[in-house]
Amino acid sequence: MTMKQTKQCITCEEIKPLEDFPIRPKRSDGREGECKACRSVRRKTGDGYLKERLRKHYYRSKGEGHLTIEQLREIEKGTHCTYCGCELSDNTRVVDHVFPLGQWWSMNSAINMVLCCKSCNSSKSDSHVYDFYQRSDKFTPELWGKFVSDFAERAIGHKPTAEEVKQWSEGFELEAKELKERVQRA
Secondary structure, three states: OOOOOOOOOOOOOEEEEHHOOOOOOOOOOEEOOOOHHHHHHHHHHHHHHHHHHHHHHHHHHHEEOOOOOOHHHHOOOOOOOOOOEEEEHHHHEEEEEOOOOOOOOOEOOHHHEEEEEEEHHHOOOOHHHHHHHHHOOOOHHHHHHHHHHHHHHHHHOOOOOOHHHHHHHHHHHHHHHHHHHHHHHH
C-alpha cells in the first residue's frame, strides 16, 4: 500500500497533495514550494504575470512593437468583449491583435490590441477584423461602430468625428478586400 504524499505550501501554509504543486526537478521532492493555486493568484496580481505575457507577445512578433506593461494593464482593465460585448471573467479574457501578427502593419502596440473573450479570439483567429465582423452574429453594427471609434481614437489621439469613424470603417472594409485579392493572386 502506497501512502499519498503531501506538502505544506509556503504561501497559504495548507498541507496539500503533492500533485497540487508545480514540478521542479531540482528540488529534493521534485515540486515547487508554493502550490498551484497560490502561484496562480500571485502571478495574476503582480507584474510577473504581465511581464510573462509581454515576453510571449514579443516572442511571437519577433520583437516588433513597443507595448509596455502599463499599456497592457490598461487594456486588461476592460470588463466586456470588444467583439461580442459579453462580460469577461479572469477565465475568459484574452488580449487580441486586431491585425494578426505577420499581417500588414501588425505589431505589439496598444493601438493594435483589444480585450476580448476566448470564444471571439478563437473565432477571429488570424482573419481581418472586418471579415470577422461580417461573419459574426455577435459582433453587431453597434459594437462594430464602437470598435472603429475606439481604434481610431487610439490611432489619431483624439475622439474621432462621425465622419472620421465612417472613413475608418470604410478603410477596414477596403483593407479586407485588398487582403483577399492578394491571397487569391498568390
